[in-house]
Amino acid sequence: MLLSGMNKAKKAAIIMGSGSDYPVLRKAEETLASFGISFETHVMSAHRTPARARDFALSAREAGFGVIIAAAGKAAHLAGFLASHTTLPVIGIPVKSSALDGLDALLSTVQMPGGIPVATVAIDGAENAAILAAQILSLDDPELTGKLLKKREEMAAAVNEQDREIQQHGKG
Numbered sequence: 001m002l003l004s005g006m007n008k009a010k011k012a013a014i015i016m017g018s019g020s021d022y023p024v025l026r027k028a029e030e031t032l033a034s035f036g037i038s039f040e041t042h043v044m045s046a047h048r049t050p051a052r053a054r055d056f057a058l059s060a061r062e063a064g065f066g067v068i069i070a071a072a073g074k075a076a077h078l079a080g081f082l083a084s085h086t087t088l089p090v091i092g093i094p095v096k097s098s099a100l101d102g103l104d105a106l107l108s109t110v111q112m113p114g115g116i117p118v119a120t121v122a123i124d125g126a127e128n129a130a131i132l133a134a135q136i137l138s139l140d141d142p143e144l145t146g147k148l149l150k151k152r153e154e155m156a157a158a159v160n161e162q163d164r165e166i167q168q169h170g171k172g
């Protein structure tokens with residue numbers, strides 16, 4: 001027998017290491033909202049507020065989250081730190097916020113040791129992080145799957161339209 005509330009749609013978490021990361025993360029918020037996904041956005045840091053970040057990750061599944069997006073720049077340990085305290089999927093966004101243009105954050109986020117994965121997207125790749133989060137949450141949500149398919153169709157139509165325009169231009 002299903003327990004009541006068991007099928008309730010899961011939320012996404014957007015966690016950033018600093019308020020200075022927020023301009024990048026807005027795209028993730030917009031994208032999740034476009035799919036009708038509930039989310040919470042928080043600032044917490046693996047280095048500056050480690051206890052709060054740890055407590056969040058430890059209780060995230062019970063709090064109704066199904067996926068965590070974690071964004072940080074420089075020595076970007078946030079995604080890996082959260083991943084080490086939860087078995088929820090964690091998507092890492094390396095943020096370009098340093099003299100090294102985000103390469104430092106990319107390597108810090110992607111080079112996880114065996115056993116504790118972080119699904120790392122491109123530097124500042126907030127839109128893809130949100131789409132991947134939606135794909136994860138769609139596993140037991142046919143309505144969300146339909147929205148993802150519709151977005152793919154819209155993208156394909158836009159590319160086809162660009163091709164038509166280029167062909168027309170060539171003829172003119």
Ligand code: RP5
Binds near residue numbers: 016
């Ligand atoms: C990281 O250091 C943050 O994620 C941010 O990208 C970077 C700089 O943080 P602030 O010094 O602007 O707070 O931890």
